[in-house]
Amino acid sequence: MRSLRTRLFAILLITTGLLWLSATVWIFLSTRAEVERVLDARLMEAARMVNSLIVSPDMMKEEGDGDANRPAQSAIKIPILEHPHYDRQLSCQIWSLDGTLIGKSDSAPDTTLAPHAMGFSETVINGETWRVFAVENASLGVRVLVGDNLRIRDRLVNDLVKGLLLPALLIIPLLAVLIWLSVGRGLAPLRKLAGDLAAREASNLHAIEDVGTTREISPVLKSLNGLFARVAGAREREQNFIAFAAHELRTPLAGLKTQAQVALASDDGEIREKALGQIVAGVDRTGKLVRQLLDIASVEASESAKPAGAFNAGEILTGLRTELAGQAHRVDVAIDPHLFGVKIEMDPDLFRLAARNLLENAINHSPPGATVSCTCEMAAGRLVIVINDTGPGIPDEEMPHVTERFFRGRFKTSVGSGLGLSIVERALDRTGAELELRNRQGGGLSARIVLQQSLIR
């Protein structure tokens, strides 16, 4: 795993290093140019100074005890104040115009430093390069040459640059340490977040506190907290589902057991008979629950709806009416004749399953003597099969939940399981149709199967 700290450290160190390097090169070049300019100016100055000191060629002769024929070796010495480290840096020669060496400094070579008469030049003497400035004094008939040994000159420049570079080289490790520590400090909020996350229990889905977080980390925190909230929501729905399922599956069993124990415990024939009757009703209800669980499993298991077959909606509803007649205590089911003219092309089993559950709901929620009406209508090119009842309807706050598995609302019936509408929605979804539930004005529920044009023949 790559470390962000190492990465930042490397980037910062390399860029800082490069900056230092280019700065050094620039300083080196400009220092050398400046030093050369200054040294050249000094050469010129020195040459002119020597020139001005020579009042006449005779002066030298006097000093040399009037011996004009002195050999070049014994030319007069010109003392020059010298820096011990850069000793013999400046060399001076005085030539007569006819080519005799009149005088020279200790460091100066015996051969002429420059062939030309005036100005700057560079000459190689004995393998060493000299930078020379020449001044000709025509009135006195002498030429003054002042030169610098370039080797010494380079050493001066190098020493200067070294003096600049040495602290830099010492500073770079110090800088590296500072960069390393600062990067570590700068990354502290990230490390804290990572620590917080690592210390969390897997079951802890509370939001991480967004207090005092840096602006860069805040979005990360926000999306993390968003994720936590979504996971917590999903977990809560799952918990609710388990709770509903446990309630719907265990309560009928508890009822059966209690009634059986009442029948066993009572000597009263009437109580026992009533308890046994309750057991029969309880078994019917549990049987329906098992059937619906299997329905939901089969709807979910079918990969896709079976090949569509054309069928008549009215006939299927009539068949269901006959099937449910046993459950419909004094509730009438009216089927609109137009429905017999409606040919639908989709999986007939899934349509039947959906219609059966809707019809069963309508019957079970209707008061005795009421009529459940099945009609059809066209709306925006879509065919809607409507099953209307006169029951209590569905409270608005329960509407979003009624198709959740095992959800049972305020107006639940004693025979319901909370699975019916869930089955309907899944079955219709498989076939490309839709379920719409609306409370009717004046009471009752309108359950609507909405079919796309493509499903109608």
Add this chain to the structure above:
Amino acid sequence: MRVLIVEDDDILRDGLKVGLALAGFTTDAVGTCDAAATALAANSFDAIVLDLMLPDGSGMDILKDLRSSQNDTPVLLLTARDTVRDRVAGLDTGADDYLGKPFDLDEVAARLRALSRRSTGRATAALEWAGLRLDPARQSVEQAGKPVQLSRREYSILHTLMAHPGVIFSKTKLEDRLYGWQEEIESNAVEVHIHHLRNKLGPGLIETVRGIGYRLGGAG
């Protein structure tokens, strides 16, 4: 002992109502939070059997309301979910006991008796007073070691008086303990049952406090 059953499933509610009545309890049963609130406002109960998942809310809310109004009637929770977490949540909200569905009717009855016993500050199951011994588990009464046969109503009155020795119960309070809502109260019923009890157990056992009600008296 009067018990309120709050359970939304018709078959289970009916089973509990009849079954607990057979075990000697006076039972009232409701199916929603609203009905439970109404019942609790109008009557006092010795214990409540409470289902957690009700169509118009959670049994937990009834429990919270009950405890926040300083009502400490013992509550036995019935629930389909009986994981440790659920049980802890229920008990922490103020329930006194917890049973997972499906349960045993005898166990419900035994736990209700235990709850009522604890709420009246007793440790032993049987009630004793002046040579008289009443065993709520077996609904039996013995006087000086000999069994005494009592009708259901007579037993209920004796149970109520013996559970709270020294406390005076008015006639309406005793009627409350004897009859559920659906049962019709016969006039003078309490006087008749007390009369029978005095005949069977001796005249001094139950004292009449004139104008107020009845309480346990000295040895019969």
